[in-house]
Amino acid sequence: MKKFFSVLLALAGPVWAAAASSLEDVKQRGVLRWGADAEGGAPYVFHDPAAPDRLLGFEVELAEELARRLAVRPQLVQENWDMLVPALKQGAFDVILNGLERTPENHQKLELSRPYFVYHQQIITRADTTQIKSLDDLKGRTVAALSGSVSFRILAARPEINMKIYSGNAQSFQDLKIGRLDAVIVDSPVASHFARNDPELRFGGPPFAPGYYAIGLPLGDAELLGALDKAIGALLANGTLERIYRKYDLWGPEQAGLAQVRLVDAPREGPSSTLAHWQRYLPLLLRASLTTIWLTVAGMGLAMALGLAIALSRLYGPRTLRWIATAYTEVMRGTPLLIQLYFIYYGLAQQLGLRMGEYAAAVLALGLNYAANEAENYRAGINAVARGQWEAATALGMSRWLTLRRIILPQAFRLVVPPVSNDFIAMFKDSSIVSVIAIVELTKEYQIRATDTGDYLGLGVMTAALYFGMSYAASLLMQRFEHRLQHDHR
Amino acid sequence: MITVKGLEKSFGETHVLRGIDHQQARGEAAVLIGPSGCGKSTFLRCLNLLETPTAGTIILDGITITGGGGDAPAEFEERQRQARRRTGMVFQSFNLFPHRTVLENVIEAPIHVKGLQRAEAVESGMNLLRKVGLEARSGFLPGALSGGQQQRVAIARALAMQPDIMLFDEPTSALDPELREEVLEVIRQLRDEGMTMLIVTHEMEFARQIAHQVLFFDGGLVVEAGPPERVFGAPSQERTRAFLRKIIPNPAS
Numbered sequence: 091m092k093k094f095f096s097v098l099l100a101l102a103g104p105v106w107a108a109a110a111s112s113l114e115d116v117k118q119r120g121v122l123r124w125g126a127d128a129e130g131g132a133p134y135v136f137h138d139p140a141a142p143d144r145l146l147g148f149e150v151e152l153a154e155e156l157a158r159r160l161a162v163r164p165q166l167v168q169e170n171w172d173m174l175v176p177a178l179k180q181g182a183f184d185v186i187l188n189g190l191e192r193t194p195e196n197h198q199k200l201e202l203s204r205p206y207f208v209y210h211q212q213i214i215t216r217a218d219t220t221q222i223k224s225l226d227d228l229k230g231r232t233v234a235a236l237s238g239s240v241s242f243r244i245l246a247a248r249p250e251i252n253m254k255i256y257s258g259n260a261q262s263f264q265d266l267k268i269g270r271l272d273a274v275i276v277d278s279p280v281a282s283h284f285a286r287n288d289p290e291l292r293f294g295g296p297p298f299a300p301g302y303y304a305i306g307l308p309l310g311d312a313e314l315l316g317a318l319d320k321a322i323g324a325l326l327a328n329g330t331l332e333r334i335y336r337k338y339d340l341w342g343p344e345q346a347g348l349a350q351v352r353l354v355d356a357p358r359e360g361p362s363s364t365l366a367h368w369q370r371y372l373p374l375l376l377r378a379s380l381t382t383i384w385l386t387v388a389g390m391g392l393a394m395a396l397g398l399a400i401a402l403s404r405l406y407g408p409r410t411l412r413w414i415a416t417a418y419t420e421v422m423r424g425t426p427l428l429i430q431l432y433f434i435y436y437g438l439a440q441q442l443g444l445r446m447g448e449y450a451a452a453v454l455a456l457g458l459n460y461a462a463n464e465a466e467n468y469r470a471g472i473n474a475v476a477r478g479q480w481e482a483a484t485a486l487g488m489s490r491w492l493t494l495r496r497i498i499l500p501q502a503f504r505l506v507v508p509p510v511s512n513d514f515i516a517m518f519k520d521s522s523i524v525s526v527i528a529i530v531e532l533t534k535e536y537q538i539r540a541t542d543t544g545d546y547l548g549l550g551v552m553t554a555a556l557y558f559g560m561s562y563a564a565s566l567l568m569q570r571f572e573h574r575l576q577h578d579h580r
Numbered sequence: 581m582i583t584v585k586g587l588e589k590s591f592g593e594t595h596v597l598r599g600i601d602h603q604q605a606r607g608e609a610a611v612l613i614g615p616s617g618c619g620k621s622t623f624l625r626c627l628n629l630l631e632t633p634t635a636g637t638i639i640l641d642g643i644t645i646t647g648g649g650g651d652a653p654a655e656f657e658e659r660q661r662q663a664r665r666r667t668g669m670v671f672q673s674f675n676l677f678p679h680r681t682v683l684e685n686v687i688e689a690p691i692h693v694k695g696l697q698r699a700e701a702v703e704s705g706m707n708l709l710r711k712v713g714l715e716a717r718s719g720f721l722p723g724a725l726s727g728g729q730q731q732r733v734a735i736a737r738a739l740a741m742q743p744d745i746m747l748f749d750e751p752t753s754a755l756d757p758e759l760r761e762e763v764l765e766v767i768r769q770l771r772d773e774g775m776t777m778l779i780v781t782h783e784m785e786f787a788r789q790i791a792h793q794v795l796f797f798d799g800g801l802v803v804e805a806g807p808p809e810r811v812f813g814a815p816s817q818e819r820t821r822a823f824l825r826k827i828i829p830n831p832a833s
Binding site (some may be wrong): 479483486488 | 664668670675676677688
């Protein structure tokens, strides 16, 4: 929901773009608002495990020093990492200070300060994996990248590597340890913080693909940019950065060289909508739609089959079975799908060693959740068939099961077509939730491309059109089916 | 053919049947009359065990189908099968299967309960539809038929299981007056062919014509029973007379 809301605000962003904050605003307010993701954000920004109210991290201390130079207070604004750019444009904070890579793509969307940190990419594997030393060794392997990061771009350019996209590092390390992944590619600070001292993990080869972290500001905010550049220069010169980085074990010769780095950015191209380049993006979104369709059809198939079994158990089963079916329905309806998904994908793997693939887990979660709804639909449908139908079949000597199968259920199915098609269409949209277990379906693909290009509007139009197309096609199909059921034999 | 002794049925505290005795020979038509709520329909539904009697004995064709309470579920189910194999029932509201055509309604049970081959079931089904005058409607869904036609299909559907006894539970009560005669005509024809029948009805003239015996029910008991000329012409019980006065405005006719 939060994500959706910020996307919405980001869409509306350009309307208020004139209100972009600058140095004067920050000084008047006395607060420098900096955007970062403290969720699993070590060693950049994270909550002290011993005192969750306290923030730790080299960027927390950097923000404090920068704010001191501007004679203001720093204030962290929490945002998901892959949503930082749209949130900045919407005005949620003044700067992004959170491992933002100084890439040409980011330069298109943002003003970027002078570098404050040199990072590398690092391959991490399980300790027992010895044959992975470089990107070339990853061919045919399943490898995690962080959504919207440089590792994502590196892997996207190598289709021979099977990439899985995560929005947090904690989950990808978890999946690496239990064997769902062969490797994870992360920035060097993450590697040294999480993997260096973990006996279960090892570094797969030397660091590669160096790059710089920079502070990101809204386009055109030259005043604040100048002030921050000056402040970073001063912190480099007087040894403050060295002191901070040493504290987090991040100091090295390459950081010492930062003082001499002078970067010349290529001129920006004019803003362009992805709609103008739809030939490039639509196929990507279409491919993701196939995943959405597949998930929905499989999930709904499971839900309908299981739902029928539950409905029959509730109506005609022995007492224990009836009780179990009722409890199942109530629990599944009364708990969030997201929790059920995490439970199935991570919970079962951790506690029971039951490790299933992300697609199996996704279909299972969607199916198990919707089965409760379908069971209630069927139950209502069966109860709505007239009692006289039972009596007529019984008087003819038909058994209960035969009556149910040949007389009651066919009539009940006709009655439940409208509510079931409703759920079917709802699942197209609900299936987007499975992106949290590293499945790229339509919504996730949209998020990735929108983060990449900054064009939430154009891609949003294409994505919405695809969702609408799927739902409408499903709706037409169901109407035809309903029509045929009611008019067969004529 | 049919022997009923001391049949009782209660729904909780309500005693609907309070000890019914009844004897009926093969080929006889018995007509059950009486005010509504007197237990006639419940009596009929006990004969094929749609309702489970609380006490008493029912013997159909020499087979005892009630043994009082306390028997094993398997035994009870076997008796249900016996009772339903011997009886066919026609309901007030037809209860045709709306998702099946007229012919499919008729052949459903012969195929799936008796295990008849489809071709065989279709042949005898079409014969039965011809008998009730609806051969031309065999491919229609019930919803496309008039009430009278639907009830004739329901009769054909019951006959398709070749029952020894036909139970009619107010077969014309849901029909407009002009549609009743076509249904009554089919029942009349069955009676003439020697079908053993029990009919719950409010059609007194029809009852007088076809009944071998008339049973007057009131308050869960058979108050008076006998041939129609005696029950209608010279009822011995005051309650029978009162009922007939109400239902036949001019008994002299």
